[in-house]
Amino acid sequence: MNFEEHAGKALLRQAGIKTPAGMLASTQEQAEKIAADIGPCVIKAQVPTGKRGKAGGIQLAASPQQASQQAGKILDMEIGGYKVETVLIEQQGRIQQEYYAALMNDSNSKCPMIMFSAAGGMDIEEIAETHPEQLRKTHININKGFDESTALELIEGLDFEADSKKLAAVLSQLYQLYLSNDAELVEINPLVLLEDGGVIALDCKFVLDDSSISRQQQIAQQGTPDKLTWLESQAKDHDLKLVELDGDIGVIANGAGLTMTTMDVITYYGGNPANFLEIGGEAYTKATEALKLLLGKPGLKSLVINFCGAFARTDVMTDGIINAWEELKPDLPVFFSIHGTGATEAKVMLQKRLNMHSYPTMDEAVQAAIAVKSRG
Amino acid sequence: MIVRNTDRVIIQGITGKQGTFWTQKMQDYGTQIVAGVNPKKPGITHCEVPVFASAKDTMAEVPFDVSVLFIPPLACKAAALDAIEAGCKKVAILTEHIPVHDVMYIMAAAKANDAQILGPNTAGQVTPGECFIGFMPAFEASIFKPGHIGVISRSGSLGTLICLNVVQAGYGESAFIGIGGDPVIGTTTLDALKALDTDEKTKAIVLVGEIGGSMEEQAAEYAQNMTKPIVSFIAGRSSPPGKKMGHAGAIVMGNKGTYESKRKALEAAGVNVLDSPSDVGTALKSMLNQC
Numbered sequence: 001m002n003f004e005e006h007a008g009k010a011l012l013r014q015a016g017i018k019t020p021a022g023m024l025a026s027t028q029e030q031a032e033k034i035a036a037d038i039g040p041c042v043i044k045a046q047v048p049t050g051k052r053g054k055a056g057g058i059q060l061a062a063s064p065q066q067a068s069q070q071a072g073k074i075l076d077m078e079i080g081g082y083k084v085e086t087v088l089i090e091q092q093g094r095i096q097q098e099y100y101a102a103l104m105n106d107s108n109s110k111c112p113m114i115m116f117s118a119a120g121g122m123d124i125e126e127i128a129e130t131h132p133e134q135l136r137k138t139h140i141n142i143n144k145g146f147d148e149s150t151a152l153e154l155i156e157g158l159d160f161e162a163d164s165k166k167l168a169a170v171l172s173q174l175y176q177l178y179l180s181n182d183a184e185l186v187e188i189n190p191l192v193l194l195e196d197g198g199v200i201a202l203d204c205k206f207v208l209d210d211s212s213i214s215r216q217q218q219i220a221q222q223g224t225p226d227k228l229t230w231l232e233s234q235a236k237d238h239d240l241k242l243v244e245l246d247g248d249i250g251v252i253a254n255g256a257g258l259t260m261t262t263m264d265v266i267t268y269y270g271g272n273p274a275n276f277l278e279i280g281g282e283a284y285t286k287a288t289e290a291l292k293l294l295l296g297k298p299g300l301k302s303l304v305i306n307f308c309g310a311f312a313r314t315d316v317m318t319d320g321i322i323n324a325w326e327e328l329k330p331d332l333p334v335f336f337s338i339h340g341t342g343a344t345e346a347k348v349m350l351q352k353r354l355n356m357h358s359y360p361t362m363d364e365a366v367q368a369a370i371a372v373k374s375r376g
Numbered sequence: 377m378i379v380r381n382t383d384r385v386i387i388q389g390i391t392g393k394q395g396t397f398w399t400q401k402m403q404d405y406g407t408q409i410v411a412g413v414n415p416k417k418p419g420i421t422h423c424e425v426p427v428f429a430s431a432k433d434t435m436a437e438v439p440f441d442v443s444v445l446f447i448p449p450l451a452c453k454a455a456a457l458d459a460i461e462a463g464c465k466k467v468a469i470l471t472e473h474i475p476v477h478d479v480m481y482i483m484a485a486a487k488a489n490d491a492q493i494l495g496p497n498t499a500g501q502v503t504p505g506e507c508f509i510g511f512m513p514a515f516e517a518s519i520f521k522p523g524h525i526g527v528i529s530r531s532g533s534l535g536t537l538i539c540l541n542v543v544q545a546g547y548g549e550s551a552f553i554g555i556g557g558d559p560v561i562g563t564t565t566l567d568a569l570k571a572l573d574t575d576e577k578t579k580a581i582v583l584v585g586e587i588g589g590s591m592e593e594q595a596a597e598y599a600q601n602m603t604k605p606i607v608s609f610i611a612g613r614s615s616p617p618g619k620k621m622g623h624a625g626a627i628v629m630g631n632k633g634t635y636e637s638k639r640k641a642l643e644a645a646g647v648n649v650l651d652s653p654s655d656v657g658t659a660l661k662s663m664l665n666q667c
Contacts, residue, residue, distance in 0.1 A: 184476065209477065211475050258534045
């Protein structure tokens with residue numbers, strides 16, 4: 001789950017990391033008032049996505065009038081598919097140097113990984129390319145942790161003007177924040193040295209591990225739920241995983257791997273999948289709901305149902321599909337491929353109740369679905 | 377890890393609905409289950425084996441080699457640490473949606489104690505004709521048959537389809553290793569590939585990958601120097617970037633974890649990468665005929 005900058009910064013402050021003085025505004029009037037209080041300021045679009053600066057979503061303002069003007073422009077924008085509804089207005093500071101700091105779950109080492117660069121203010125790929133000698137990273141033994149002394153070892157010898165103890169303190173606080181909030185990623189870019197010697201976070205990206213939401217409900221309320229289409233949120237209410245796509249061939253399959261593969265095979269033979277819809281695991285009895293959902297998607301020309309039973313039985317899934325089919329009697333060509341546990345029973349059921357059959361391979365079912373002429 | 381019927385296996389969470397159902401299936405198939413764990417029900421007998429309060433208590437009374445966890449997500453860390461600290465060297469975790477930080481604690485303990493972890497979020501491991509752990513339909517003759525093809529898969533459902541194609545083509549499997557769909561897992565594609573490379577029964581390998589992460593690329597580096605032929609299918613070619621496709625680990629971020637990168641690395645290592653899983657049988661036939 002992604003967090004907007006202001007929500008991430010609230011977590012930084014709780015951990016003891018300083019951020020500029022600032023407030024949220026959702027109207028030009030509010031922006032003007034805040035700017036009158038804090039002086040020259042930065043106005044930043046609050047959307048849970050990157051590249052805000054490049055999109056024009058971050059602007060400077062020297063006066064309250066200018067703040068109102070800029071806020072008006074930004075509040076009109078859409079960035080990365082998100083309509084900007086609030087801006088964060090922060091005091092401008094006198095910056096001496098910019099750094100980069102991040103902590104993340106690292107799949108390769110199976111450990112937390114911390115990164116620090118004495119060059120910051122650009123994205124990490126660019127830092128790695130242009131200033132590799134200023135970038136340090138290390139894997140953390142989660143049982144030993146990461147404190148100020150290990151932080152000092154990490155940054156030793158890098159080219160920075162900040163007090164090394166202050167930087168080490170920030171890195172150690174960042175690790176505590178990462179650990180206690182079940183972060184997948186927390187990134188400060190840039191972390192800056194001010195002319196008065198202070199070290200503060202000018203930006204913050206925080207991503208909460210989705211598997212930890214159940215035990216981090218309080219902070220999860222500050223996060224931004226994934227932007228879902230109407231159909232996707234209906235599916236979520238039924239505990240089904242659905243991703244809507246642009247194509248015209250509907251897909252229902254069991255298990256993430258098989259569902260992705262069905263989409264791949266449709267694409268390989270020149271068709272366009274309309275969705276990802278999985279009824280794996282505990283959800284495999286929900287075939288009825290799954291089919292009803294998908295039939296609500298406009299523009300489908302055909303449907304591929306691909307089941308391969310393992311733990312989940314295909315006769316149970318097929319029974320669910322047939323129930324929905326008998327109830328709704330949809331006017332949609334459907335092509336089945338059924339294999340594995342319960343397949344014999346499922347095929348008999350399909351023949352008896354719908355007078356339909358299952359294709360010998362998913363490739364044949366997919367090719368038949370592609371061959372259907374699109375409507376209108 | 378490849379489990380054998382000589383391995384002594386315990387089930388943590390044996391008394392639950394899934395635990396009970398699959399324990400019986402494993403026993404019927406030939407898995408040597410010697411005990412179960414439920415902290416609240418020590419002293420009872422369930423599925424004809426004694427139940428203890430912890431893996432440590434079990435080890436003192438009934439020594440074992442492998443533990444299989446049928447445990448809810450938030451309780452997995454404690455259960456896995458219990459097994460590892462008891463001295464168990466092979467732990468299989470089937471649960472999906474375990475907090476990733478908990479998984480990292482489990483991995484750190486496994487490393488310190490020289491234990492192997494299968495999963496989390498794995499469907500399990502099958503050694504056809506001998507035994508299985510997890511919830512794979514080892515008992516379905518159309519899917520699993522003793523043979524010489526080793527199968528590695530991040531996905532249970534797709535792995536099952538591949539095995540079905542292997543058997544339909546007239547072959548059987550030496551082992552199926554489900555490694556799991558999570559972003560942080562114990563046994564990686566590379567670990568599984570090494571296990572099959574050194575396994576005497578395995579003559580050829582089917583490597584089933586997915587978008588996300590870089591495990592297939594790492595396996596490809598090792599595959600360069602292997603003599604056993606490898607066929608591969610990578611799922612997620614048509615998935616849009618930035619979206620999680622069911623599995624938490626199956627996501628393309630920027631230019632990381634893409635289908636193209638995996639296919640390129642595997643093909644450079646001489647692996648035959650297929651466009652459809654239905655081609656597995658034909659590909660195996662042509663490769664094994666060349667040998």
